[in-house]
Amino acid sequence: MSKVKAELKYSKEHEWVAADGTGPAGIGISAVAADALGDIVYVDLPEVGSTVTAGETCGEVESTKSVSDLYAPVTGEVVEINDDVVSDPALINSDPYGAGWLFKVAVIDEGPLLSAEEYAAANGGEL
Amino acid sequence: MSENYTALHEQHQKAGASFTDFGGWQMPLKYGSELAEHHAVRNAAGIFDLSHMGEVWVTGPDAAAFLDYALVGKLSAIPAGKAKYSLMCQEDGGIIDDLISYRRGEDKYLVVPNAGNTKAVLAALVQRADGYDVKVEDVSAETSLIAVQGPNAEAILLGLIPAEQHSLVTELKYYAAAAVEINSQELLLARTGYTGEDGFEIYVPNEQAPVLWEALLEAGTDQGLIPAGLAARDSLRLEAGMPLYGNELSRHGNPYSAGLGPVVALSKEGDFVGKEALSTLKSAGVGTSKGQKLVGLIGLGRRAARGHYPVLKDRSLVGEVTSGQPSPTLGYPVAMAYVDVQHAEPGTALDIDLRGKAEPFEVVTLPFYKRQK
Known part of the structure; x- marks a missing residue:
């Protein structure tokens, strides 16, 4: 069963948000989504300086077998993207909550987010 | 959700496979990383369960003439021991299936349709057999098909074949088949595949399939053999430019547009x-x-x-x-x-x-x- 990390919040579109209220929020996709996609070979991220809107698409994640839109779980300005994951998208499979993070946003507003417990329950993940 | 499970389902579950519905069968999509499975076939070897494929025997004095009528190729022209890729078409030229036929004797062919088309092919064969002295027998339900594909496939197989039969395998040409003793059972071994690599397909009765699967995996451990699923099979065949029925081929298409x-x-x-x-x-x-x-x-x-x-x-x-x-x-x-x-x-x-x-x-x-x- 795919791992759901306890201290994060999740969107129903499978993005995780790491926000402690002190700085930009880190965003990635859950292990549930990464496992379902299969081996990820390409990721298209929003540009630094662009504004993303909660619930709207802001990029895409492509595996050998399928492609999936990336939805912004929060609204705000993108302040950093993970260049490592752009050059080595397999990091999303191997370490979705760590080295496979995607981008950071200076959050203005959060979209509707689930707790780790709620997300795990809804998606068959393992806390 | 389909109800059909192959005789190797337990082996796949034990290996941690994720499954997908394909042609009415629950088939392994991948066991771990589909990319690793793909690379294993290109660089070492992969083992595939293809038991969803159909197997239909066409036998009788008119077998060759009948297949010449039922399929678009000249099946009567191939000698016993050889295989031929062909198409079954409708009257209007639309493609019912692409399939491989093995000639196993003067009056004996094994026809192998795709899983999702087996019923349609069988029905058309029976209908087209009118006036021919042939018997059409569907053995799909009792027959498993295991493929070993990749540059190390031959070496792996030889490990399960008695020395006096090694030349049967090493001299087996592409698109040829022979009865060979594998892991102490006489089975039909074909040098065919759908990956663009050298490799073999082994037809085996269901009850012998699990033992053969495990013996092949064990024989291949040192050769980098790993189980590979339909995801890798699809990416391998696409790189090799091979058509997939339902994607490139259909009843609405025709052989000429498909490059066939x-x-x-x-x-x-x-x-x-x-x-x-x-x-x-x-x-x-x-x-x-x-x-x-x-x-x-x-x-x-x-x-x-x-x-x-x-x-x-x-x-x-x-x-x-x-x-x-x-x-x-x-x-x-x-x-x-x-x-x-x-x-x-x-x-x-x-x-x-x-x-x-x-x-x-x-x-x-x-x-x-x-x-x-």
């Missing part, structure tokens, strides 16, 4: 189902000067095309993608597509509409990947 004109033996003696329509399509130049043609496309960017995406030339629709994904071996996106013949020349620059954005692709000669011999 040479498979149609218009000059063979006697009538065959679809002859008139196919002859008309050929003389009209379908697939060469008229209509659409199946081509290979490579992506100049990193984003991959997928089935049903529109193919554009100067923003006008000129075709549709049938299969596409990032090529694990080559490292860039590859796709097959039907395009209008005037845009089918290798080197032609075309765009594919990737979810609203036109991305540049180029027509190339198939296959995308060819192994070094």
Whole structure:
């Protein structure tokens, strides 16, 4: 069963948000989504300086077998993207909550987010 | 959800496979990483459960003449021990299935249709058999099919075959088959496959399949053999430029547009189902000067095309993608597509509409990947 990390919040579109209220929020996709996609070979991220809107698409994640839109779980300005994951998208499979993070946003507003417990329950993940 | 499980289902579950419905069967999609499985087949070896494929025996004094009538190829021309890739067409030239037939004797053929088409092929064979002295017997439910594919496939098999029969395997030609003693059972071994690599397919009764599967895996441990699922099978066959029924081939298509004109033996003696329509399509130049043609496309960017995406030339629709994904071996996106013949020349620059954005692709000669011999 795919791992759901306890201290994060999740969107129903499978993005995780790491926000402690002190700085930009880190965003990635859950292990549930990464496992379902299969081996990820390409990721298209929003540009630094662009504004993303909660619930709207802001990029895409492509595996050998399928492609999936990336939805912004929060609204705000993108302040950093993970260049490592752009050059080595397999990091999303191997370490979705760590080295496979995607981008950071200076959050203005959060979209509707689930707790780790709620997300795990809804998606068959393992806390 | 399909109800059909192969005789190897337990082996797949134990190996941690994730499953997918394919042609009415629950088949392993992948065991771990589909990319690792793909690379294993290109560089070492992979073992596949293909038991969803159909197996139909056609036997009797008229077997050869009957298959010449029922299929578009000249099956009577192949000697016993050889196999032939052919098509079963409708009267209008539409493709019912692409299939391999093995001649096992003067009056004996094993016909292997795709899983999802087995019922249709069987029904058509029975219907077309009227007036021929043949017996058509479906043994799909009792027969498993295990493939070992990759550069190390031969060495792995030899480990399970008595020394005095080794030459049967080492001398077995591509698209040939022989009865060989494998793991102490006499089985039909064919040098065929759907990966673009050297490899073998073994027909085995269901009850013997699990033991054979495990013996092959054990024999292949030192040779890098791992189980591979349908995800890897699909990416391997796409790189090798091989059509998949339902993607590139259908009842609405025809052999000439699909680049399978040479498979149609218009000059063979006697009538065959679809002859008139196919002859008309050929003389009209379908697939060469008229209509659409199946081509290979490579992506100049990193984003991959997928089935049903529109193919554009100067923003006008000129075709549709049938299969596409990032090529694990080559490292860039590859796709097959039907395009209008005037845009089918290798080197032609075309765009594919990737979810609203036109991305540049180029027509190339198939296959995308060819192994070094």
